Amino acid sequence: METITKRAKRPMLSGTGEHILAQYERRLRTEEDLTAVTIRNYLSDLRHFAAWCESTWKQGREEDLPFTPERVTTPTITDYRTYLQLVLHLKPNLVNRSLISLKRYFAWLLSTGQIRHDPSKVVKLVGEEVSAPRHLDDQEEQALVAAVTETGNLRDRAIIVLMLHTGLRARELCTLTRAQVSIGKRSGTILVHGKRNKYREIPLNVTARAALEANERLIRRLVEAV
Numbered sequence: 057m058e059t060i061t062k063r064a065k066r067p068m069l070s071g072t073g074e075h076i077l078a079q080y081e082r083r084l085r086t087e088e089d090l091t092a093v094t095i096r097n098y099l100s101d102l103r104h105f106a107a108w109c110e111s112t113w114k115q116g117r118e119e120d121l122p123f124t125p126e127r128v129t130t131p132t133i134t135d136y137r138t139y140l141q142l143v144l145h146l147k148p149n150l151v152n153r154s155l156i157s158l159k160r161y162f163a164w165l166l167s168t169g170q171i172r173h174d175p176s177k178v179v180k181l182v183g184e185e186v187s188a189p190r191h192l193d194d195q196e197e198q199a200l201v202a203a204v205t206e207t208g209n210l211r212d213r214a215i216i217v218l219m220l221h222t223g224l225r226a227r228e229l230c231t232l233t234r235a236q237v238s239i240g241k242r243s244g245t246i247l248v249h250g251k252r253n254k255y256r257e258i259p260l261n262v263t264a265r266a267a268l269e270a271n272e273r274l275i276r277r278l279v280e281a282v
Contacts, residue, residue: 066100067107072122077103080161101157108136125165130175133158141182148182155181192220210271217267222246222258239265 069077080102084095106123109132113121121127133155140151155176162176192200197220204216218224224232228248236247237260244260260268 067104069103069106070110070120070122072124073106073110076123076125077106080164083164097153098157098160101154102161105136105154105158108139125162125171128162128175130178133176133179137179137182152181155179210267214267214271217264221261221264224248224258237268239268244268 077099081095081099084090084098088095090098109123109128110121112132112135113127137151137155140146140154146154159176159179162171162174165171166174201213201216201220204212208216215229219226219229224246232246232248236249238245238247239260244265246258246260247255248258249255
């Protein structure tokens with residue numbers, strides 16, 4: 057059996073491996089309140105791990121070693137984690153899903169007395185790097201405003217323009233009241249209240265003022281119509 061270098065949809069297992077997987081499947085379907093998708097994911101993760109184990113254990117040996125949980129050690133699982141990351145180049149969330157599935161499986165084996173030690177307990181999940189926020193460039197901003205102008209209403213357009221031109225946070229925008237907005241002929245400001253009674257004034261440029269004024273005129277016409 058050759059080393060697996062690409063994640064197959066349903067890798068082949070030895071007869072022993074298939075029996076072990078079937079045993080776990082019966083347990084998931086009869087003793088757990090799980091959706092069909094969740095069960096399928098757990099079984100898929102265990103199957104891929106078992107197939108990798110059988111392939112790895114075969115290296116340098118003449119005979120095949122079928123997958124059995126007793127043969128699995130903590131280094132086995134950490135090596136598999138490295139394999140998922142560096143060979144298959146899976147994203148952290150997919151690597152962690154596989155590890156969590158294995159942790160669940162070995163915890164069950166331990167709780168039912170099928171193994172004496174849980175090799176997955178000390179295995180750490182993969183940390184996911186948080187990407188720094190990226191600012192829209194001028195063309196992206198224009199495309200966003202054009203899209204909301206074409207498909208949205210004046211309120212939607214005012215929201216997008218305000219966020220682009222003032223840097224308001226989503227929470228600040230959602231709690232914004234008319235009393236916090238001051239618009240003059242040539243200037244305007246928004247008074248934003250923060251924590252511990254702190255506040256800051258944000259200047260409104262001509263684009264932001266025009267968007268707010270257009271939205272206010274619409275609201276005034278609707279009120280008059282009623």
